[in-house]
Amino acid sequence: MTAPADLLPREARARFRDGLATPTAGWSRGFTQANLVVLPRDLALDFLVFAQRNPKPCPVLDVLEAGEVSGPLLDGDVRTDLPRYRVFVDGELVDEPTDVAAHWRDDLVSFLVGCSFTFESALLEAGVPVRHVEQDRNVPMYVTDRRCRPAGALAGPLVVSMRPVPAARVADAVRISGRYPAVHGAPVHVGDPAALGIADLARPDFGDAVDVRPGEVPVFWACGVTPQAAVMESRPPLAITHAPGHMLVTDARDSDYLVP
Amino acid sequence: MTAPADLLPREARARFRDGLATPTAGWSRGFTQANLVVLPRDLALDFLVFAQRNPKPCPVLDVLEAGEVSGPLLDGDVRTDLPRYRVFVDGELVDEPTDVAAHWRDDLVSFLVGCSFTFESALLEAGVPVRHVEQDRNVPMYVTDRRCRPAGALAGPLVVSMRPVPAARVADAVRISGRYPAVHGAPVHVGDPAALGIADLARPDFGDAVDVRPGEVPVFWACGVTPQAAVMESRPPLAITHAPGHMLVTDARDSDYLVP
Numbered sequence: 001m002t003a004p005a006d007l008l009p010r011e012a013r014a015r016f017r018d019g020l021a022t023p024t025a026g027w028s029r030g031f032t033q034a035n036l037v038v039l040p041r042d043l044a045l046d047f048l049v050f051a052q053r054n055p056k057p058c059p060v061l062d063v064l065e066a067g068e069v070s071g072p073l074l075d076g077d078v079r080t081d082l083p084r085y086r087v088f089v090d091g092e093l094v095d096e097p098t099d100v101a102a103h104w105r106d107d108l109v110s111f112l113v114g115c116s117f118t119f120e121s122a123l124l125e126a127g128v129p130v131r132h133v134e135q136d137r138n139v140p141m142y143v144t145d146r147r148c149r150p151a152g153a154l155a156g157p158l159v160v161s162m163r164p165v166p167a168a169r170v171a172d173a174v175r176i177s178g179r180y181p182a183v184h185g186a187p188v189h190v191g192d193p194a195a196l197g198i199a200d201l202a203r204p205d206f207g208d209a210v211d212v213r214p215g216e217v218p219v220f221w222a223c224g225v226t227p228q229a230a231v232m233e234s235r236p237p238l239a240i241t242h243a244p245g246h247m248l249v250t251d252a253r254d255s256d257y258l259v260p
Numbered sequence: 261m262t263a264p265a266d267l268l269p270r271e272a273r274a275r276f277r278d279g280l281a282t283p284t285a286g287w288s289r290g291f292t293q294a295n296l297v298v299l300p301r302d303l304a305l306d307f308l309v310f311a312q313r314n315p316k317p318c319p320v321l322d323v324l325e326a327g328e329v330s331g332p333l334l335d336g337d338v339r340t341d342l343p344r345y346r347v348f349v350d351g352e353l354v355d356e357p358t359d360v361a362a363h364w365r366d367d368l369v370s371f372l373v374g375c376s377f378t379f380e381s382a383l384l385e386a387g388v389p390v391r392h393v394e395q396d397r398n399v400p401m402y403v404t405d406r407r408c409r410p411a412g413a414l415a416g417p418l419v420v421s422m423r424p425v426p427a428a429r430v431a432d433a434v435r436i437s438g439r440y441p442a443v444h445g446a447p448v449h450v451g452d453p454a455a456l457g458i459a460d461l462a463r464p465d466f467g468d469a470v471d472v473r474p475g476e477v478p479v480f481w482a483c484g485v486t487p488q489a490a491v492m493e494s495r496p497p498l499a500i501t502h503a504p505g506h507m508l509v510t511d512a513r514d515s516d517y518l519v520p
Contacts (some may be wrong), residue, residue, distance in 0.1 A: 041305070045369075048308040049323045065307045065412060109305075152325060181519075257520060259441075 003245040005029040013074065013081040021084045021098050021243035023138040023207075025130075029121050031246035032183065032254055034061055034073065035113040035224030035252050036082060038100075038240035039232075041066045046108040046152030049231065051111070053149040056156055057226035059114035059182050061252070066107050073250040084243035086228070091235030100240050108240070113184035113224045115247050116161055118254050122176050130170045131210040136179065138245035139163070140204035141223050147196025156230030159205070160188060160196065164216040173219055176211045182257040189220040196220060206244035266287040272339040273334065273490035274283035281358050282343045283398040283467075285390075287437065292514055293507035294333065295322055295373035295484030296342060297491075298500035300362075300487065301326045304369040307328030308489065311371070313409040319442050321512070326367050338370050342462035346488070353472040360450040360500050368500070373484045374443035376421055378514050382436050383464040388429045398455050398465035398505035399423070401483050405457025413427030416490030419465070420448060421483040424476040430443035433479055437471065442517040449480040451494050456480060466504035485497055 004012070004027040008011040012028045024033055037175050044066075051058035056242060069078050080099040087103050095103070117139075120130045130140045141162045147157040165173045170190060178186035189196055201218060202209045205256045206225055231239040242248065264272070266285040268287045272288045277434075284293055292315040294514035299307050304326075311318035340359040347363050348356040357365070380390045392399045399421045427431045430450060433443050453461055460467045461478060467483055472478060491499040502508065 045308065046303040048305065051327065052308070052320055052323055060312055063312055063411075065309065072492070113483070151323075 001029060001193045008253050009249045010075060011193050013037070013076050016083040016098070017080045019078070021246065022204065024249055025117050025120065025139060025245065026133045028249045031256055032061070032250045032252040033115045033117040033237040034250050035115050036078065036240070036242040036248055037111040037113060037227045038108050039107070040105045040237060040238055041109050043236050044095055046154045047111060047227070048259035049151035050227075051113070051149070052152045053114045053151055054182060054226065056188060057148065059184065060111055061114050062112045063184065066109050068110070073112055073240040073252055074248060075251060078248070079104050080206045082242050082246060082248050083139040084146060084246040086241045086243050088231050088239040088241070091232050092235060096230070096243055104239060107166040112250070114257070115224050116177070116221045117247060118257060119177045121254055122180070123173060126172055126176055128165060128173050128176065131164050132208065133211055137201060137210055140201070140209055141206035141225050141244055142196070142198045143205045145231055148230065153236070156226065156233040156235045158188070158222040159229050161249035162201065162218050162220050163192035164210065164212040165219045167214050170217055170219060177221065179259050180257050181259060182253075184222045185222070188218050188222050191217055196252065215235060267489045269511050270335060270430055273336050273510060276343040276358070277336070277340045279358050281314055281506065284343060284507045285377050285380065285399055285505065286393045288509045290514055292321070292510045292512040292517060295375050295487070296338065296502040296508055296511050297371040297373060297487045300365070300498055301359060301367045301369050303413060303496050306414045307371060308371050308486070309406065309411035310414045310487075311373070313411055314449060314486065316444060316482035317408065317484065318414060319444065320371055321374050321442065322372045324370035324372075326369050328370070333512050334508060335511060338508070342502050342506060342508050344506040346501045346503050348491050348499040348501070351403045352494050356503055363500060372508060372510070373487065374517070375477045375484050376378055376435050376437070376441035376444045376481045377507060379437045379440040382440070383433060386432055386436055388425060388433050388436065391424050392468065395470055397470055398467035399486050400461070400469055401466035401504055402456070402458045403465045403489055404454070408490065413496065414433045414494045416486065416488045418448070418495040419483040419486040419489050420480040422461065422478050422480050424470065424472040425479045426476050428477060430477055437481065438512070439519050440496050441519060445485070447479050448482050451479055465478070474512055
């Protein structure tokens with residue numbers, strides 16, 4: 001059986017469509033993964049303005065208009081092709097299904113938002129360790145005490161992902177990820193978690209804790225779960241997202257988002 | 261009297277507020293200029309999706325929500341602080357006033373879109389000629405036969421600006437402008453105008469013709485007048501824009517949009 005890293009995106013999506021529910025870090029190496037945010041059309045403008053005002057956590061890669069369930073980034077169906085979803089009603093998580101056909105409505109607009117998994121291949125190629133891939137876990141994500149710039153009905157905190165990096169490789173991690181501005185780009189913070197209001201790295205708000213080894217520095221990137229935090233705080237009547245770490249594997253290549 | 265190039269943005273905006281109507285190329289050198297697109301709120305989502313799908317001609321720098329007339333990029337009033345506006349009703353140009361207070365409504369959303377004037381300082385500093393500044397004219401702009409990717413009710417052609425560049429400096433013009441992706445970035449086309457459906461460089465659709473000298477190549481950049489072309493084609497009930505070449509001079513510095 002082909003290893004997940006070697007599956008083509010359409011093959012990965014077919015497995016998820018068939019019901020496989022797993023975090024996607026390391027899947028279809030070389031292809032871009034995306035966060036999903038689905039909102040009713042009358043909140044879609046607020047979300048796009050929110051994304052425009054908070055480009056580090058919310059880099060929009062594509063928008064599927066109301067009534068569209070496929071697009072240039074996926075030859076498939078956004079309602080079924082992710083491994084796991086979250087459904088929020090009035091900001092409360094009500095369901096974590098493996099497809100959302102039952103929740104779908106014709107007025108829903110889907111936003112595909114860049115994901116930091118995209119630059120992990122480049123980190124690994126450069127010999128920068130990616131601990132959650134090494135440990136076969138979901139990436140750890142934390143809600144910070146930094147506020148996003150609000151837009152319309154949407155407001156919320158910045159959410160970050162964390163990767164421990166050996167002190168001598170932090171500059172490489174910054175430089176390499178900085179070449180991918182469309183998928184969160186360079187870190188927002190290097191070092192002391194408390195400065196972001198994170199009390200305990202061992203207790204992430206989303207995903208799994210990973211080992212931080214002696215000589216390593218926690219490095220924090222803006223995270224595409226930020227829109228989910230805004231949804232939880234702003235309580236729209238309906239929102240559908242991917243489950244954290246369970247991304248859309250797109251047909252775009254990581255190199256499509258590389259800035260020379 | 262201070263030369264236009266040496267005026268601070270707020271000083272330039274004060275002159276325009278007082279009624280001065282002039283193209284802004286070369287004004288407040290080192291500060292970013294922006295295209296303005298103002299649409300009723302119920303078309304704002306379509307515009308933001310249009311911009312997201314056509315980032316080269318429509319790089320959104322900021323959005324003023326319905327009811328807002330100022331923002332972080334301008335300490336002033338977007339209804340009065342540009343030198344000249346265009347007002348479109350059902351896609352027809354009905355007015356070119358020097359302020360739009362009389363046309364304003366509370367449901368209007370303002371989009372500030374990047375402008376290629378932003379990288380002209382960098383071109384000039386590198387010794388790449390900018391002919392329309394030399395000749396004290398408005399930049400020449402052309403409607404092409406390339407279609408933008410449509411979004412909702414908005415569709416239209418790509419509009420480009422043109423600068424003649426000596427053959428030996430084309431690579432520098434590409435390299436330098438490419439460092440400013442938020443303000444149209446690298447050219448979309450170098451050379452033969454006919455390949456873009458442009459019949460005669462001497463007859464631009466907007467702005468003024470400039471001299472193309474022997475040994476120079478016409479270089480075409482995506483242009484922020486593209487939304488105006490979409491407005492003319494898509495005929496929304498009301499749209500307000502800047503007059504081509506008569507930009508918002510913002511408080512942001514060109515260097516804010518420089519990618520290292």
